[in-house]
Structure formats: structure tokens, C-alpha cells
Amino acid sequence: MKAPAPLEALTAALKRLPGVGAKSAQRFAYHLLQHDREGAALLARALNEATQRVRHCQRCNTFTEFEVCETCSSPRRDPALLCVVETPADQLTIEQTLSYTGLYFVLMGRLSPLDGIGPKQIGLERLLARAGDGVVREVILATNFTQEGEATAHYIGELLRARGLKVSRLARGVPVGSELEYVDPSTIAQALRDQRSVGDRD
């Protein structure tokens, strides 16, 4: 006895999602067929729509429906400031702070040689061309504070500095609202190194 072929095919397709194993894929497939056929149809349509309509912004590489994304086309943005992030989700997070007015470049990943992700995969050449357009003066590296994110920032930073650009990194330190007791020692150490005199202004 075997499961019907279309069901097997659906399970296999769901298994391609990152972090989804055979059991989860089967659970998803059963759920869709048994309890949410409407959701299955919706998902199929959404997949087709998204793959047909979503592409990369020619300027900042984020996902967009247009040739150039809304952020890059906005006249209210400071074109001399470029913020480099790993993903559109990171970009969204920064936008939500309402405290950044420059433009972005989205790497769509981070350097990770062991996974075969090198400078080419994160569009480094496009970033260098973008940052070297004569308008950009300062680049803020806002990759994650993970090992790979830090390495990526370091690598990109060196290349940009060599081109005479001002390069900075998001400040590291104790998160707002946290108790020192529960903050990891390396964060505290970093915050001690980067201590600011009280009364400092940005």
C-alpha cells in the first residue's frame, strides 16, 4: 500500500521548505487536504503570484514588484547614506524604528563559505558599484551580530574603506530594557569598551 501519488508529490514539495522534515511535510499535506483545501488553493495562487510578480529592486536588491522599489524611488530619502542589511526582514525592522532616512542595500544573505555563499551570492559587486556611484558618502553596516554577520560586515567594510567611503557599524551594547544580570558577558564587555560619558549627544 502506498499513499496516492499526488499526495506523495505534495509531501515532497513541502519537504523542500527550510527546516521541514518528512513528518512535518506529511502533517502539512494531510492538514491541507483534510481541513483546509481553501488554504491549499490560496497557497497555490499566492506562490504563483509571488514568483511571477516579486523581483529584486535594481538599486537596493530588496524584493519589490517594480523595477526600482518604493524606498529607492522616494525623494524624501537621503541618497548619501547607504545601510547594508542581510534580509528584507532586517530592512523592515530598521524602517520600523523611524530613525533612519537613508537608502539600503539588501545582501539577501551573508557570507558563509561553508554553505557555498561567497561574495558573488550576496551581490557584492553590485553593492560596490552602488556605493561607488559618487552620491553615497557613508555606509552603515547593519548585518546581524552573529559570527557570519560580523565577518560579512568586516569583509565589506574593508573593501568600502579602500574606496574612500566612510564606513560605520551599528553600535553594540546592552539592549534597552534589559537587566545586566541576564545579559551575556561578551555584550557587557563590548558595552564597557564603547562606554559613553553621560550627557553625550548623538
Next chain:
Amino acid sequence: MKAPAPLEALTAALKRLPGVGAKSAQRFAYHLLQHDREGAALLARALNEATQRVRHCQRCNTFTEFEVCETCSSPRRDPALLCVVETPADQLTIEQTLSYTGLYFVLMGRLSPLDGIGPKQIGLERLLARAGDGVVREVILATNFTQEGEATAHYIGELLRARGLKVSRLARGVPVGSELEYVDPSTIAQALRDQRSVGDRD
């Protein structure tokens, strides 16, 4: 700034999968658009195929492409024996033992009043009609040995016995290959209650 509408729609559709939250849905969507557009197209096709072609067997309620599934149509099966399972996955597990030759009824769930799953949702009326067709002599209840599975077996068992059918339950006991030290006490207690004299034959 907002994510492109088709991307938002895709994330929302993925969030309908059981156990998938906003973050996972976003990760799936980014992954498909960034790294696996072929997988996205494949998944869309598989969803359409499965929802169009997979239905429930008229006899045993399992997923099938046909009016009556292959197992139910097989002449080599003993029609006097009916095994009740919760899901097609459980049915598959029992088939893999190669030690059951009867037919099945798949509940596609278990009684779970708190989740609004009552006798109707598990197709109890169809099961009673199926078991009362005059051919079935014995029903083996192979729902899971969880609280809900046990309650379901108990409930169904009462109804079937009242109709004069022989009803049995899969034996509980110590799993093959396990060390007593690591088996939970209630399983040992059950195994003690159901002890068999050495030399017993099935």
C-alpha cells in the same frame, strides 16, 4: 515601507499551515523567492494536483485518487476484519508490518471535544454503517495510545459491541527492543496485567 503585496499574501498563506508562525512563514516565503523558485512552482502545482485529485475512499475514508481505494478493492483482503485507525499515516504504519490482512476504516482524526471534533467529524456514522454491513465480524481499534486516542477507542468500542460485533484493541505492553529501566511505569503496569505464560501462541 511595506513588503510587496504578493510577498505578504504568500507569507499569510504559509502561516495557515499547522504550527507555522509569522517568523517561519516569512522564512519560508523568502527562501522560496530567493533560493528556490523552482520549488515554489513545484509546490503550487502539487497543491493544485492534490486538491483536485485526492479524495476520500467511499469505503474506508482514506485518501485516494479513486472512488474506492486500492486496499478496499483488493480481493486478497479479509473483508470480515476491520481495523480502525486515526490517520492514513497510521494505516501505512500497520501495512508496513505485513502482518494484517483485513480492511481499514480511517477516522481522519480522533474525538477531541475541546477542539470541536465530535463523532460527526470523525465520520462515526459511516464507520457504523461500514461495520454493520453484515460482512465485518471483528473490529480492531488501532487508534493512538494517547488520552484522546484511548477515549475514541472506548467510545467507538461501546457502540460496536452494542451491535454485536467482536471488538479488540491493539495490545499494550513493552516495546520490542526496549530496556525495562527506560520504559514508563504505566506501560510496565499494563504489561504486568496482560502477562502471557511463556509458550503462548498467537
